[in-house]
Amino acid sequence: MNGSFAALAVNFIGFQLLWFVAVYGAARGWGAAALLVLLAMQAGVWALNRGWRRDAPLLAVGALACLLCEPLWMAPQLIRYVDWPAGWLAPAWIWALWLGFAVSFNYCLAWLRRRLMLAAVFGALGGVFSVTVGIRLGAADTPHGWWALALVYGVVWAAVVPGLAWLARRLEEERRDYA
Template sequence: MRRTLLNLLGNQLVWLCAVAGAGRGLQWPALLASALYIASQLYGAAQPRTELRLLLLALACAWLVDGIAAGSGRVAYAAAPFGWAPPPWILALWAAFAMTLTSSMAFLQRNSLLPATFGLLLAPLAYLSAARGFDAVHFAGPAWHGLLLLGIGWSVALTLLVTNARRWTRSSTQGQPTGACT
């Protein structure tokens, strides 16, 4: 329980560092916070290989979801060196979020509709908070177009991530010894 709570709080701290830094034009707060958080999660992970696979998949999803959003002109990110590509602070957020999928967000694995619903409804709220509270994201009018685009992207991406988290966690535990004496 304590590890799960620390996992959730750590991820939220990474989000805060990322959007607050990006709103001021800085990349390093997100990169530093994310690197420290990911290292701490990998250090204590029961299945670090699964966590790394999820991290790489999350980065690919970030390139697709946020790259399409930026490329469409509907969403603009602060501290973005290239307008068409997701900035490093967004990639850091996705990488950190991947560390929650087998811990504080593992409940999403229980029902196949949960990831799609969470992605569609809650991910846009995080972007809206980053926009209104920190000026880290900007939406072309009408804003709901960009929010819907992100929601659909996150719905698909989160379903993919959670499905693979479930599959990779199961496959890596099937081959391990149960601890019985022989």
């Protein structure tokens, strides 16, 4: 197995595990363990491809996206995370999900980089599906009902996913141009 395929596999499997540990863990009071999964996933990928410089911008953008987007549904209480009193600042497990998702555009989600319309559909449907499963598992609840959250989530994620895909493509093109 070559290094780039192995890194892709580690990212894919790592992100699935990250999502499970974050969401299922949050519902059971151990969601912060998602940060450890994120660290292990990135350590595994970097051990295979030494691409930390390549991933750092997407990790930073993932953090910025979390900081900007989470208040859109947290502040008006469209969603409330279990055992989390902050009105607008997301818990650690949500941060881990944002960072892990963003960096996946260098690996298992790289196929979306040139398919921005598909990325928008994927974002809208995938975002609503993911949050719905998280709510059903008990990681969060919706004080104002599911429909209000689903509408906001769908619209935001329909913009976030193609934005991340486009950014990952641009960063890769710049790396090739300056290599």
